Amino acid sequence: MYLQTYPGGDYTLTVINKFGCGEVSAQFTVVDFLNYFTPNGDGYNDTWNIKGSNALDAAVIRIFDRYGKLIAEIDPNGEGWNGTLNGKPLPSTEYWFTIEYTNNSITKEFKGHFSLIR
Numbered sequence: 135m136y137l138q139t140y141p142g143g144d145y146t147l148t149v150i151n152k153f154g155c156g157e158v159s160a161q162f163t164v165v166d167f168l169n170y171f172t173p174n175g176d177g178y179n180d181t182w183n184i185k186g187s188n189a190l191d192a193a194v195i196r197i198f199d200r201y202g203k204l205i206a207e208i209d210p211n212g213e214g215w216n217g218t219l220n221g222k223p224l225p226s227t228e229y230w231f232t233i234e235y236t237n238n239s240i241t242k243e244f245k246g247h248f249s250l251i252r
Contacts, residue, residue, distance in 0.1 A: 142166025142185040165190070165233065170249040173217035182248060183214030184233060193235035200228060217250050226252045 142164050150157040171182040182197075184190060190210050197206040197215055205224070206215045210233075217224055226249070233244040 140164050144188060163190070163237065165244050165246075167231075167246065168248060170251050171217070172251045173223070174252065181214030181216050182250075183208060183212070184210050190233065190235050193233050196232050196234075198230045198232075199224075200230070205229065217252075223252070224250060226250055 143166075144161065144163050146159055146161050148157055148159040166185040168179060168182055171179045173180045184193070184195060193210050195208045195210060196204060197208065199205055205219055208215050228247050228249055230245070230247045233246075235242055235244075
């Protein structure tokens, strides 16, 4: 089986029966985000945010440290998180996030993690 990665966005998967008995379609959302970011002021990967879906436009993104402390709450349409808390740079480590969004009137949550590298 070949696994292809797709950029963030909304997709429709259609399966067609090989005997011509019909087809079934389902819609799904791919959440795209950087696995790491480097907020060092060089203009590359200086902030972290999600990408790619109209379904996530109204999402609430929360970023936590490894102890579960809320570090930031960001807007998916904003500039993203710059690796600071109260204006002070946070250390290089893993951070966790949740994305709470509504799709087809159903509230869903996606969880993941990324690295901050200084």
